[in-house]
Amino acid sequence: MRPARQQSGQVAKWPSGQGRLSQRVILPLAPLILMLLTGCDQMPWQSRENSTASPSAATADPASQPAAPSLLIPESERVASVNEAALSMTDMELAVRELKQVMQAYQQPWQPLSAEERADALDLSDVLTNLIETELKAQDAKSRGLNRRTEIQRRYAYLERAFYAQEWDRWQREQAASSEDDIHRFYEQNKAGFTEPEQIHLSQLVTETLAEAETARAQAVQGAVFAQLAREQSVGPGKEQGGDVGWFLRALDHERLRLLGSAPTEGVIFPQLEPVAFALDANQVSQPVKGPDGKFYIVQLVERKAARQQTELEVRDAIRELLLLQRRQQQLEELRRKARLTEFTERLENVPQ
16 A cells, blocks of 8 residues: 655655656546546636636635635545545545546546556546645635635536435336336337337438439349449449348338437438338339439348337336336426426526527
């Protein structure tokens, strides 16, 4: 273990020869990670103040100001103390969790941070240093009266509201655990909605004129390889892949899945072509159909997946989420019903954008 550093009147300094946090992490992530770990100074709500009061360093000494009361943090769980304000293991855990989420969001591999100081990589000491600096800035801001500025109080209220709303969602999830009976009952009552719709895999050949499309189709019917024709003659997407444009759903099925909360990876075909394409047999080539762009499309059915009923086991997690959303919406409607709510919609046009 690294011995605790106790420096009177100082915070832990960066070891000589080591760069700041933003120089230690992967370069594309550095500004965002630094922002997360140092108080989010650059977030959109951090606007400039039009206050005539200009806090002066000469009159605001954070060390002389009483520190904000610490939570009841046992000594064994403290990782640092800043003017008597304690930083806890929970603070470290939350900071590391945020850092990990940022790395994963940018598809960067995550490795647990070393507890030992490392000059060539981000470590837990760096996270602690940034927590200390964040606490110092927060204490200094309060000692200078920034927390009494109207605009800052409004932004704080906005962030606080969002935080507690998120915690409410979390609490609802914990309270509303669906039983297996609830899930089974919902599945049986809505079985028709839990079907995997028919899908078709298509290749296409696109031409500028009807005559060109008819010629290409005749060649395909006479035995020419459709993929080769598409590479040579098509002017549409998929040309380099031999006309292959992937899997498609009917537009109604695509919308149904979207409304159920899934994100279909399959596409949809323009309305005039959809019934023609879904009526094809395997390897059959369609008649030319004029598209909304004025070009002419012929398609070949590569493969078809028939519609099938999904089992209860397959959709159990989706049902659990649907039931949770249903209960959450009921709770919100009840809250709205009980609230004394007034909306001044006529003022919305004055919202700066």
